[in-house]
Amino acid sequence: AQTVTQSQPEMSVQEAETVTLSCTYDTSESDYYLFWYKQPPSRQMILVIRQEAYKQQNATENRFSVNFQKAAKSFSLKISDSQLGDAAMYFCAYETSGSRLTFGEGTQLTVNP
Amino acid sequence: DVKVTQSSRYLVKRTGEKVFLECVQDMDHENMFWYRQDPGLGLRLIYFSYDVKMKEKGDIPEGYSVSREKKERFSLILESASTNQTSMYLCASSATGLTGANVLTFGAGSRLTVL
Numbered sequence: 245a246q247t248v249t250q251s252q253p254e255m256s257v258q259e260a261e262t263v264t265l266s267c268t269y270d271t272s273e274s275d276y277y278l279f280w281y282k283q284p285p286s287r288q289m290i291l292v293i294r295q296e297a298y299k300q301q302n303a304t305e306n307r308f309s310v311n312f313q314k315a316a317k318s319f320s321l322k323i324s325d326s327q328l329g330d331a332a333m334y335f336c337a338y339e340t341s342g343s344r345l346t347f348g349e350g351t352q353l354t355v356n357p
Numbered sequence: 358d359v360k361v362t363q364s365s366r367y368l369v370k371r372t373g374e375k376v377f378l379e380c381v382q383d384m385d386h387e388n389m390f391w392y393r394q395d396p397g398l399g400l401r402l403i404y405f406s407y408d409v410k411m412k413e414k415g416d417i418p419e420g421y422s423v424s425r426e427k428k429e430r431f432s433l434i435l436e437s438a439s440t441n442q443t444s445m446y447l448c449a450s451s452a453t454g455l456t457g458a459n460v461l462t463f464g465a466g467s468r469l470t471v472l
Contacts, residue, residue, distance in 0.1 A: 253397070277459070288361075289447065289463040335399060343388055343407075343451065343459040344415070347400040 246271045248338050250348035257326045258356050264311075265321045265351045267336030277339040278312070278319045281347075284332040292334070295319065323353075331355045360384050363448050363464035370471050376435040378467050380448030387453045389431035390461065391415075391423065394445040403446075406431055407453070438471045445469075 402415030
């Protein structure tokens, strides 16, 4: 079974600085999708960014980018120019066959003014 | 602008009670999912459904059942609630896309406390 591991339960960053959240996964498949979701306090979970495993180019969405290392099975999220609104729980997820997602444990990000 | 609606944000139930958690989506999505979220464990899949009247077990189906009589509605049922089912329950839906990427739209969550 596929597993997703987020080894950082909590992270903090100063406003306007850059932070990187780690994620590793285990799979024997060669084609799959990876996601980062954000869950703000008392608000709905939303998609931040996604990556197709067959694409070597790292995905980027404005201030959010990923470092996808397929051989190492690593998928980290970089947030540049951090803002107070980035404070949230972040979940890494892997899409298994049949459209099922497996989630990591989550990383609670605090942004300090 | 709410697209996935969970009927109750907070519920308090007694051990042994039957509990219904309702989820409705207005995006005509084929796929619907129920997850539970616990600190340090992330989200774990309970049940999912690819179509009306279809259901598949997820990773932790024990103690739960589901119903999908209409495409837009997916209900989670706890036949006899127990204290270890105290948790946040998240409903999500997605479309069956050609790209294969299964982007989930989540509801706001239902926090269930079983006393």
